[in-house]
Amino acid sequence: MGVEYIVLMLLGFMLIAALIAVEADDLLSSVIAIGAAGFALSVVFLLLGAPDLAITQVVVETIALVLLIRLVVTRHDTTSEMPRDALRTGLVLLAGGLLLAGAFFAISGIGGKGAIPPFGEPVLGHKATDAVPPGVSADYLANSAEETGAANAVMAVLLDYRAYDTLGEATIIFVSILGTYAVLRRFGRRKKSQETEP
Amino acid sequence: MSQGMTPIVKNTARLVSGFIAVFGIYIALTGHISPGGGFAGGVILAASVVLIVLAFGRETAERIITPSQCHLWDAAGAGLFLAVALVGYFAGGFFVNFITPISKGQVGKLFSGGTILVSNLFILIKVAAGLAGAFLALAAFRRAGLPDGHPKEVC
Numbered sequence: 001m002g003v004e005y006i007v008l009m010l011l012g013f014m015l016i017a018a019l020i021a022v023e024a025d026d027l028l029s030s031v032i033a034i035g036a037a038g039f040a041l042s043v044v045f046l047l048l049g050a051p052d053l054a055i056t057q058v059v060v061e062t063i064a065l066v067l068l069i070r071l072v073v074t075r076h077d078t079t080s081e082m083p084r085d086a087l088r089t090g091l092v093l094l095a096g097g098l099l100l101a102g103a104f105f106a107i108s109g110i111g112g113k114g115a116i117p118p119f120g121e122p123v124l125g126h127k128a129t130d131a132v133p134p135g136v137s138a139d140y141l142a143n144s145a146e147e148t149g150a151a152n153a154v155m156a157v158l159l160d161y162r163a164y165d166t167l168g169e170a171t172i173i174f175v176s177i178l179g180t181y182a183v184l185r186r187f188g189r190r191k192k193s194q195e196t197e198p
Numbered sequence: 199m200s201q202g203m204t205p206i207v208k209n210t211a212r213l214v215s216g217f218i219a220v221f222g223i224y225i226a227l228t229g230h231i232s233p234g235g236g237f238a239g240g241v242i243l244a245a246s247v248v249l250i251v252l253a254f255g256r257e258t259a260e261r262i263i264t265p266s267q268c269h270l271w272d273a274a275g276a277g278l279f280l281a282v283a284l285v286g287y288f289a290g291g292f293f294v295n296f297i298t299p300i301s302k303g304q305v306g307k308l309f310s311g312g313t314i315l316v317s318n319l320f321i322l323i324k325v326a327a328g329l330a331g332a333f334l335a336l337a338a339f340r341r342a343g344l345p346d347g348h349p350k351e352v353c
C-alpha cells in the first residue's frame with residue numbers, strides 16, 4: 001500500500017516538472033525540467049518492480065539530457081521565441097484531462113468489470129474464470145527457464161517468445177538513425193542539371 | 199586553441215570512459231541472467247563515446263571510431279540480428295531458439311539462453327554504433343552551424 005502513495009507523489013512531481021518544461025521562458029530550464037520528469041519516471045518503474053525498464057530509462061534519459069543541454073548551450077539566445085498564453089495552455093490541458101478521464105470511465109463502463117483491470121492486477125496475469133482462460137504470464141514465469149534457458153524472464157519474453165516485436169523495435173531504431181544521418185549530413189546532393197547552372 | 203574541455207575533465211574522461219564501455223558490454227552480455235539487455239548496454243557503450251566527444255572534441259573521438267565505421271557497425275548489427283531470426287528457419291520457424299535444444303547450458307550461467315545471448319550481442323552493436331554515429335553527426339552539425347562562424351566553410 002505504501003508504494004502506491006510514493007508512486008502517486010512521483011506522478012505529481014512529474015506533472016509539475018512537465019508543466020514547468022512547457023511554461024518556462026528559458027530553454028535550458030525546460031530541458032532540465034524534462035530531465036527531472038524522466039528520472040522520476042525511472043524511479044516509478046523501479047518501485048513497480050521493473051528493473052529492466054528502469055535501467056533503460058535512466059540511461060536513455062541521461063543521453064537525451066546531455067544531447068539537449070549541448071544543443072541548447074550552443075545557441076546564443078536561450079530564451080524561447082514562442083508567444084505565451086497561460087490561459088490558453090491551461091484550458092487545452094484541462095480539456096485534454098477531462099477527455100481522458102471521460103474515456104477511462106466510458107471504456108470501463110462499456111466493457112463491464114474487467115475491461116480495465118485495477119492497479120496491481122495486469123491483464124495478462126489474471127486468474128482463470130468460467131468466462132476467460134487464465135493469463136499467459138503465469139505460464140511464462142513457470143516455463144521460461146526450462147524452455148529458453150534464460151534466467152531473466154523479461155529477456156526470455158523479449159528475445160524468444162516475442163522476438164518478432166523486438167525485431168520491429170530494432171527496425172524502428174535503425175530507420176530513425178538513418179533519418180538522422182539524412183537530415184544532419186554535411187554535404188547535400190545535387191542533380192546534374194543544377195550543377196551546370198552557375 | 200586546443201579542442202575540448204579543461205584538463206580536469208579530460209583526465210577524468212580518460213580514466214572513466216573505459217570502465218563505462220566495459221560496463222555497457224557487461225550489461226548486454228548478462229541480459230539473460232540479470233536485469234539489463236542489449237538496448238541498455240548499447241546506450242551505455244554509446245555514452246562512453248559521447249563522453250570522449252564532449253571532453254576531447256570530435257577530431258580525437260574520430261581516431262577511435264569514425265562516422266562511416268559507425269554506419270557500418272550499425273547496419274551490420276541490424277543485419278546480424280535479422281540473420282539470427284532467419285537461421286531459426288532451419289530449426290522450424292522464424293526466431294526459433296535453435297541453440298537451446300542443442301546445448302542448453304546451466305540456467306543462470308553466462309552460456310545459457312541460446313539465441314538470447316547472441317541477439318543481445320547484436321543489439322548491443324547496433325544500438326551503440328547507431329547512437330554514437332548520431333552524436334558524431336550532431337557534433338559535426340554544431341561546428342558547421344555556429345551562428346558567428348564562417349558560412350563559407352559550410353558546403
